[in-house]
Amino acid sequence: MSSAVATRGPVRVVGTGLLGASVGLGLATRGVDVVLHDPSRTALALARDVGAGRPAHPDDDPPTLVVVAAPPDVTAQVVRDELAAHPGAVVTDVASVKGVVLDELRAWGADLTRFVGSHPMAGRERSGPSAAVPDLFVGRPWVVVGSGESTPEAVLAVRALAVDLGAVPVTMDAVSHDAAVAVVSHVPQVAASLVAARLRTTPPEALGLAGQGLRDVTRLAASDPALWTSILAGNAGAVRDVLRALRGDLDTVIDALDQIDAAVTWDDIELGALATVAQVIADGNTGVARVPGKHGGAQRTYEVVTVLVPDSPGELARLLTDVGHAGVNLEDLQLEHSAGRPVGMAAISVLPGRSEHLEAELTARGWRLVS
Amino acid sequence: MSSAVATRGPVRVVGTGLLGASVGLGLATRGVDVVLHDPSRTALALARDVGAGRPAHPDDDPPTLVVVAAPPDVTAQVVRDELAAHPGAVVTDVASVKGVVLDELRAWGADLTRFVGSHPMAGRERSGPSAAVPDLFVGRPWVVVGSGESTPEAVLAVRALAVDLGAVPVTMDAVSHDAAVAVVSHVPQVAASLVAARLRTTPPEALGLAGQGLRDVTRLAASDPALWTSILAGNAGAVRDVLRALRGDLDTVIDALDQIDAAVTWDDIELGALATVAQVIADGNTGVARVPGKHGGAQRTYEVVTVLVPDSPGELARLLTDVGHAGVNLEDLQLEHSAGRPVGMAAISVLPGRSEHLEAELTARGWRLVS
Known part of the structure; x- marks a missing residue:
């Protein structure tokens, strides 16, 4: 070369x-x-x-x-x-x-x-x-x-x-770089670690209710402490600034939940407290929609087809072969497992407008669809 | 039936x-x-x-x-x-x-x-x-x-x-249930929304540096605000308690980063501040290790084999067929995409001790390995 x-x-x-x-x-x-x-x-x-x-x-x-x-x-x-x-x-x-x-x-x-x-x-x-x-x-x-x-x-x-x-x-430039990695890499690492740290004392039966959401949010928490201490210390100012802004939002959520918890019935809840909680979730919607997806640019809203897949070698390959035969391009794939069950689910993301055709093709080939 | x-x-x-x-x-x-x-x-x-x-x-x-x-x-x-x-x-x-x-x-x-x-x-x-x-x-x-x-x-x-x-x-019982979902579902939702909310004003070139880590942490942030307001309001006390504990850890991190940022050189950093940051990452390690994986029980440490996959229909299926032929059971699969590149990476998780054999088999079949 x-x-x-x-x-x-x-x-x-x-x-x-x-x-x-x-x-x-x-x-x-x-x-x-x-x-x-x-x-x-x-x-x-x-x-x-x-x-x-x-x-x-x-x-x-x-x-x-x-x-x-x-x-x-x-x-x-x-x-x-x-x-x-x-x-x-x-x-x-x-x-x-x-x-x-x-x-x-x-x-x-x-x-x-x-x-x-x-x-x-x-x-x-x-x-x-x-x-x-x-x-x-x-x-x-x-x-x-x-x-x-x-x-x-x-x-x-x-x-x-x-x-x-x-x-x-x-x-x-160095300042832009450090601000960028603070928000797209270093703060997500800290958030994952903080959420995972709460699981240290969680009873096993509670952990048994965990789904893909928890696994996604906490996956980064498995990172090496020595390396990450060095990284976070090397970008301390930028990371702290983003974490402070995040803490401001967190305080708002905690205060709103406090007000809601103090209400005796749903009818006693101040509307402002509910609106505050809704705004935080809506702000998250706005932010996550800006994360680039597979092909660059703003994230597309894919359609997701979820299929039950027996947990034995070759089944997933057979499924993906059938997806290929259906002429549909797979944009993303997530595997969802159920604790203790011999079946998994494959969530196949496809471009908007392609899911119905794929669902029909997979059903015709004997696959059981969940979504 | x-x-x-x-x-x-x-x-x-x-x-x-x-x-x-x-x-x-x-x-x-x-x-x-x-x-x-x-x-x-x-x-x-x-x-x-x-x-x-x-x-x-x-x-x-x-x-x-x-x-x-x-x-x-x-x-x-x-x-x-x-x-x-x-x-x-x-x-x-x-x-x-x-x-x-x-x-x-x-x-x-x-x-x-x-x-x-x-x-x-x-x-x-x-x-x-x-x-x-x-x-x-x-x-x-x-x-x-x-x-x-x-x-x-x-x-x-x-x-x-x-x-x-x-x-x-x-x-x-109801109290155990609500405490469980607060920590394994509701707080991860809030954390994902808070991290994603920080991305509302992030410049596009900074978002271009985003990797799978950010996508994992923020995926839940796409959730419906009305539904989640209702859920969080209905579990306000338990969610608030976990968020308060999380905020305590967050404050500790912010304070430590503040001390580190105030230091003029690496040598001026107080060791206690670095140890504090390292402890938060280590606590995350402990917590995430308790999340049940695919087959229930504590999460196994899988070995990961990462393969370059051309972004065309059927390639992923061909890869997984080859994994099946290698006689190795796929425990998990993550797709990693590169913005604007016609190639993706498939991270294949296998049981400990199986990755070397799989790497040899896939290399022999012409696949390019990244890990």
């Missing part, structure tokens, strides 16, 4: 965890000479073994690009050291917070003309170099954050890195 | 929205004589047309069981009227709040020996009688809440109703 990065010289990857090793592996797969460095000799050896590149050696040609893939809390100092050690190289990092890194580099007087921040919006449930995969970034946004002093060539080199790895480069 | 309910006489369903019409349709499918009533003649006619039963007539035999499927805020008065009008009948309701209904009935001196509350944990994205399906309750928990004075026969009749509709009856 051709590579804009490959034409310029070795790429040095510092930090060979999941992201660094995946960058190395993705570039190496495309024929780039990748040299690796990690303070952990084990991580370095593992990254080499998965094909992410070769350990750095004093006789190497100087790198033209350095990718720092260290934890957020040490990223700035590693970037500073790499800028100093490789005066001909463009240096980028992949930390999920950008302002704090730039602020530290500026305070230390680092050469910001050769520094461009990155934030590839990609990850996996596993971590470490052995979890590395070359296609981790394919199709994902890759935020490119100039330092304000970055040369156009430095920005271009980092955009080329993103493109070479199959990602979609998105240019933003 | 045989039916415990069918042997005893007509079942009267009052309120023919999604739940009432689905109860009627499910019973009628099993040969039960179902008579329908709804204050809306349109809803009644639609329910009849989908096969949920026949409109009630003055010459009907008296019902042995009445199912009240009215909105939560009018459920108690409909139950009271039905208990009075049908002195030989057991009456149940399907409202998603239980204490407030029972309290009102008790205050009015209703005959609680013949009343048993229900809460089938089932629903659909569409509403109204035309969305009714006979299998709506199949495999779902159906909470049965005695009044404290309910006769054993009355409780048995309602459990039989649940079983006839394919549901799994779960006995709870």
Whole structure:
């Protein structure tokens, strides 16, 4: 495969965890000479073994690009050291917070003309170099954050890195980036953790009533505390601002529920309290409708066809084969399971106007529909 | 199909929205004589047309069981009227709040020996009688809440109703039920709405960075404001109590982020502030691990194999067919889409120890793995 990065010289990857090793592996797969460095000799050896590149050696040609893939809390100092050690190289990092890194580099007087921040919006449930995969970034946004002093060539080199790895480069400044990830990533993480934390003392029989809604809201709560402490601390101001606004809404809901709870009968409830609760749900409607769906742009309202699926190997494949035969494109798929039952439900999202045809086709093929 | 309910006489369903019409349709499918009533003649006619039963007539035999499927805020008065009008009948309701209904009935001196509350944990994205399906309750928990004075026969009749509709009856008292749904359903709804409400003013380029995490956390935020106002108002005390506890944790996080934001460099951050943030994420880990997964019991830690899937009809089916051929049972499936890219990712959850074999099989069949 051709590579804009490959034409310029070795790429040095510092930090060979999941992201660094995946960058190395993705570039190496495309024929780039990748040299690796990690303070952990084990991580370095593992990254080499998965094909992410070769350990750095004093006789190497100087790198033209350095990718720092260290934890957020040490990223700035590693970037500073790499800028100093490789005066001909463009240096980028992949930390999920950008302002704090730039602020530290500026305070230390680092050469910001050769520094461009990155934030590839990609990850996996596993971590470490052995979890590395070359296609981790394919199709994902890759935020490119100039330092304000970055040369156009430095920005271009980092955009080329993103493109070479199959990602979609998105240019933003550090403040906009940090505000964006606060609201679309960091606050949802905190919310998921807070809701899940309430389940620590919930009786098992109550947990047995849980449905897909609870599982969706709390899935992120399984995230790694050390990593997320570092991320949230690195974006503390922006996250706090969104959480404060959220707390304002939460206080309003709590006060309204308090008024409602104090009423003796439904007729005693003040209408204002009910309207307050309704407004919070309506505001959520407005917000969620703006989240991009599968094909970009505002989320479409799909029609959903729900089908009972026996819980045995091959049944879901058979169902999806029948969906394909019906000539209907599947836009999304959610599996819903019932605790202790040998049957699941598959909720198939299709474009508006396609559900009736699909329902008829699936019924004709013997499937039992729920919705 | 045989039916415990069918042997005893007509079942009267009052309120023919999604739940009432689905109860009627499910019973009628099993040969039960179902008579329908709804204050809306349109809803009644639609329910009849989908096969949920026949409109009630003055010459009907008296019902042995009445199912009240009215909105939560009018459920108690409909139950009271039905208990009075049908002195030989057991009456149940399907409202998603239980204490407030029972309290009102008790205050009015209703005959609680013949009343048993229900809460089938089932629903659909569409509403109204035309969305009714006979299998709506199949495999779902159906909470049965005695009044404290309910006769054993009355409780048995309602459990039989649940079983006839394919549901799994779960006995709870009203207070336990309301506390349970507050934490597993109502608070997650509020949290999803609050997070989504923050997105109303988020710039489109920031929303473009959204991933599956945000979509998961905010999916419930699309819920109907009128219905949810009624539900939250009907469980105001229990929901408020959980939200207050959640707000306590939220305040702790905000305070810690405030301290961290005030620090000039990473080294100035007080360790206590970082530990506080880490504890909230860790508490979320503990809570989410208790949510039952597909097969009941505590959630298993699945291994996830992520595969790149071209966005064309039949590709996902072909993938799942190959998973089946590999002899690996699919425990869960999540589709991850990339805005504007013609490729998606399918995250296949399998039992621990099965992912390596699956990865090898899928690679051999030409699939590109991401994880």
